[in-house]
Amino acid sequence: MGQPTAKLCFGLRDVALAGGYSWGKGRLYFGGHSYPVRISGGGAVGIGYSRLRGEGTVYNLARLSDINGTYWSVRAEATIARGRNVAVLDNNHGVDIKTTMHTTGAHLAAAVMRLTLRVDPGGERVETAPARCTFPIH
Template identity: 40%
Template sequence: MRSASLHIATALALCGVWSLTACAQTVLGPVTGTVTFHTSSADLGVGYTWGHGVLTYGGRTYPFSVSGASAAAVGYSSGDSVGKVYNLQRIEDFPGTFWALSGEATVGRGVSGQLMENDNGVRIRLDYTRGGARIAASPSRLTIRMLNKPDQAAAKSGDSAKAGVAAQ
């Protein structure tokens, strides 16, 4: 009985976090870009998250790496995230440290959401699917670093050779 109560309380808390992020779109204004991530997290009290992603902004794609830390988490999970970016006015404002309060309860497969913001006021609303076994309820930070690779839009238009020459 006690275990069932814990599962119900965890499910209600996570539904509350997800519904807050679902309602955030109206408060955050128009979408200025989109992101996709693949991340992994390993935790034993203090945790570490790492991975990579792609930002789509202004008709171009920009690859990036992600790494970060969280507190009060135990377990391992990995998965994919999709998100919407708000308040991005220049590509230079995207990289940096994003802060969020997050919660996760994954056993096998789990779905959740997160709202995070960096020092430049750029906000990302993420929906993610995770696999593994992890429990987390903590403040977290995620650092995004842009990668110096030609984007898909340049490759499609035949500009990848020019981008490669310019990078040398």
């Protein structure tokens, strides 16, 4: 994957009844600044609802605009009350994100996931990446 170039802190909600849908927001820390990120997508085959709080190490991000796009991953989740999972996401700009997520809820799913990330450069702040992500994300 190479050297880490950015950090992503995010929160998602995931609902599934046969097919699934995920949505949420995050904050990307890149080049001494942070930017709000919107996340949406789906693909989980399963049943239930969960909330995910996670952080990701971003690799191969050279330009801010390269974070935008559709990311693909294979994911399996089994959450009853609390759980944890790891996923590696990649997009067609060559950006990879290795994530660690903590989940709460009741959810059982397995699928190829498709998530779309969009950064809002208008919400930029001068800010370095925290050692650990804090929630809620602002």
